[in-house]
Amino acid sequence: MQESSISKFLDKIICGDSLKILKEIPNDSIDLIITSPPYFQQRDYEGIGIGNERTVEEYIDNLLCIFGECVRVLKKSGSIVFNIGDKYIDGNLLLIPYRFAIEVTRKFRVKLVNEVTWIKLNPTPMPHEKKLVPSKEPFFIFVKSKEYVFNKDKFLNHLDLFKEMERSMRKQKSNGSRKNIGKKYFDLIDASSLTDDQKKKAKEELLEVIREVREGKIEGFRMKIKGIHSMPYGGQEGGRKLKIEKQGYSIIKIHGKPMKKDIIEAPVETLKGNIHPAVYPEYIIKEFIKLLTNEGDIVLDPFVGSGTTAIAAKKLGRHFIGIDISEKYCKYAMNRLLEIGNSSDNVFVEEVIY
Numbered sequence: 001m002q003e004s005s006i007s008k009f010l011d012k013i014i015c016g017d018s019l020k021i022l023k024e025i026p027n028d029s030i031d032l033i034i035t036s037p038p039y040f041q042q043r044d045y046e047g048i049g050i051g052n053e054r055t056v057e058e059y060i061d062n063l064l065c066i067f068g069e070c071v072r073v074l075k076k077s078g079s080i081v082f083n084i085g086d087k088y089i090d091g092n093l094l095l096i097p098y099r100f101a102i103e104v105t106r107k108f109r110v111k112l113v114n115e116v117t118w119i120k121l122n123p124t125p126m127p128h129e130k131k132l133v134p135s136k137e138p139f140f141i142f143v144k145s146k147e148y149v150f151n152k153d154k155f156l157n158h159l160d161l162f163k164e165m166e167r168s169m170r171k172q173k174s175n176g177s178r179k180n181i182g183k184k185y186f187d188l189i190d191a192s193s194l195t196d197d198q199k200k201k202a203k204e205e206l207l208e209v210i211r212e213v214r215e216g217k218i219e220g221f222r223m224k225i226k227g228i229h230s231m232p233y234g235g236q237e238g239g240r241k242l243k244i245e246k247q248g249y250s251i252i253k254i255h256g257k258p259m260k261k262d263i264i265e266a267p268v269e270t271l272k273g274n275i276h277p278a279v280y281p282e283y284i285i286k287e288f289i290k291l292l293t294n295e296g297d298i299v300l301d302p303f304v305g306s307g308t309t310a311i312a313a314k315k316l317g318r319h320f321i322g323i324d325i326s327e328k329y330c331k332y333a334m335n336r337l338l339e340i341g342n343s344s345d346n347v348f349v350e351e352v353i354y
C-alpha cells in the first residue's frame with residue numbers, strides 16, 4: 001500500500017513548499033535525502049522560502065522542521081545528507097552548518113556519521129584585506145539506524161584506479177630492493193630490551209608478514225617495538241598500545257586498499273545558460289548517491305533548485321523526487337532533465353507559491 005502511495009511522487013519535480021509536500025510522503029519510503037537549503041539571509045530567491053528569517057535561530061528552527069519530516073520519510077537503511085553554507089554578519093563568521101548539525105543530533109534520533117568537506121577548487125574571491133577566502137563547505141551525513149547502506153568501494157572509485165596505477169608503477173620500480181624488506185626490524189628487535197621469548201615471537205611474526213608481502217597478499221606493514229618506537233596515542237582497550245605493552249611489539253598490515261577520506265575536491269559548478277544562483281556540483285552528488293544508495297532506490301531533494309540531485313539520480317539509475325518553492329526553478333530543472341532523456345511527464349505542479 002505504501003509502495004503505491006510513494007509511486008505517485010516518483011521521478012517528479014514538485015513545485016511547492018517542501019514542508020507541506022513532505023507531509024504527504026509516506027513514512028519510511030525514501031532511501032536518500034540529499035539537499036542544500038538556501039543560505040541564511042542570502043536573498044537569492046526573490047525573497048520567498050527559507051533563508052529570509054530575521055535571526056539565525058529562526059532559520060535553524062525552520063530547517064529543523066523540514067529535517068524532522070526528512071527523518072520520518074526516510075527508510076531505516078537510508079541517510080540524509082545536508083550541505084549548508086556559512087555566513088559572515090558584521091565581520092563575524094556564524095558557523096551555521098555546525099550549529100544546525102548539533103541541533104539535529106540533539107533533537108532527532110539520528111547519528112552524524114560523517115562531515116564530508118567539499119574543497120572548492122575555484123572558490124568565489126572575497127575581496128577582504130584581512131580575511132582568507134572561504135573555500136570549503138560541509139556535507140553532513142546523518143543516518144537513522146546502524147543498517148544504513150554504505151557502498152564505500154563505490155565512493156570516488158575513479159581515484160582508486162589512479163592510485164592503483166601509481167602503486168603498481170612504484171612496485172615495479174622497487175622490485176630490486178624488496179630483498180631487504182624488514183631487515184631493519186630484525187636489527188631493532190635484537191637491539192631492544194624485549195625478553196628472549198618476546199624477541200623470538202616478534203621475529204616469527206615478522207617473517208610471516210614479510211612472506212605475505214613477497215607473495216603480494218599485503219601491500220606492506222609497519223612494526224612498533226617497545227622502548228624503540230614511540231607509543232601510539234589514545235586507542236581502544238585491547239588496541240595497539242595494549243598489545244605493545246603486553247607482547248613488546250605490534251605489527252600493522254597494510255592491505256593496499258585506498259583509504260576513503262572525508263574530503264571531496266570539486267570546482268564550483270558553472271552551467272551554460274544557468275539561471276540558478278547556487279547550483280551544487282553534480283559530480284559530488286553522484287558520489288554520495290553511489291555511496292549511500294543502490295540502483296532503483298529513491299533519492300529526494302526538498303530544495304532541488306536547478307535539479308542537480310534529480311539529474312544525478314536519473315543518470316545513475318535511481319528514482320528521484322525534487323521539490324522547490326520556485327516555479328521558475330522547477331521549470332528550469334525540468335528542462336535540464338528533458339535534456340538528458342525522455343522525461344516529458346516529469347513536472348508535476350502541486351502548488352505554485354509566489
Ligand SMILES: C[S@@+](CC[C@H](N)C(=O)[O-])C[C@H]1O[C@@H](n2cnc3c(N)ncnc32)[C@H](O)[C@@H]1O
Pocket residue numbers: 016017018019035036037038039045048049050051276278279280281302303304305306307308309323324325326329
Ligand atoms: C541552494 S538552492 C538549491 C540548489 C540546488 N542544490 C542546485 O544544485 O540547483 C535552494 C533552493 O531552495 C528553494 N527553496 C527555498 N525555500 C523553500 C521551501 N520552503 N520549499 C521548497 N523550496 C524552497 C529555493 O527556491 C532554491 O532553489
